[in-house]
Amino acid sequence: MQRSVQAGRQGLTEAKYGDLLHFADSTKFTDREKVALTYTSAILWNAEIADDALWAQLHRHFAIPELVELGFFVALTLGQQRWIKTLGLEHGEVLGDTRRGLSRPAAERVSGKAKRKPGSAHRG
Numbered sequence: 779m780q781r782s783v784q785a786g787r788q789g790l791t792e793a794k795y796g797d798l799l800h801f802a803d804s805t806k807f808t809d810r811e812k813v814a815l816t817y818t819s820a821i822l823w824n825a826e827i828a829d830d831a832l833w834a835q836l837h838r839h840f841a842i843p844e845l846v847e848l849g850f851f852v853a854l855t856l857g858q859q860r861w862i863k864t865l866g867l868e869h870g871e872v873l874g875d876t877r878r879g880l881s882r883p884a885a886e887r888v889s890g891k892a893k894r895k896p897g898s899a900h901r902g
Contacts, residue, residue, distance in 0.1 A: 810839040814848060821852045 785795075797804035801815045813835045820828040836845055 813839050817845075817848065818852050821849060822856060 794806045797806045798815075801807050801812055804812075807815070813832075816827065816832060817836055820826075820832065840848070
């Protein structure tokens with residue numbers, strides 16, 4: 779199972795995905811990828827790790843416009859994921875590989891044509 783259609787197209791394999799939580803110790807990631815993932819961790823989880831040493835590593839691997847783009851993308855994606863959770867949408871309900879949007883069951887649920895799951899968030 780590929781977790782992300784777009785990532786699969788760009789070469790992300792399940793083996794590499796499996797090492798993601800332990801990227802710092804993994805041999806499957808380049809130094810550049812490890813620095814980018816550490817930057818991502820700082821944005822998502824712990825801003826304190828964005829110290830002078832991390833910034834020095836970031837500047838060795840990325841130009842300033844690249845750092846801005848990466849930071850913006852991470853922040854935007856985090857915001858999207860949190861917004862999707864407020865809508866009560868679950869994995870697979872938004873069709874990432876099409877231009878259609880919601881899957882049929884999710885669209886019916888959002889439009890009120892299908893019954894909501896017990897305890898689910900308000901969806902419109």
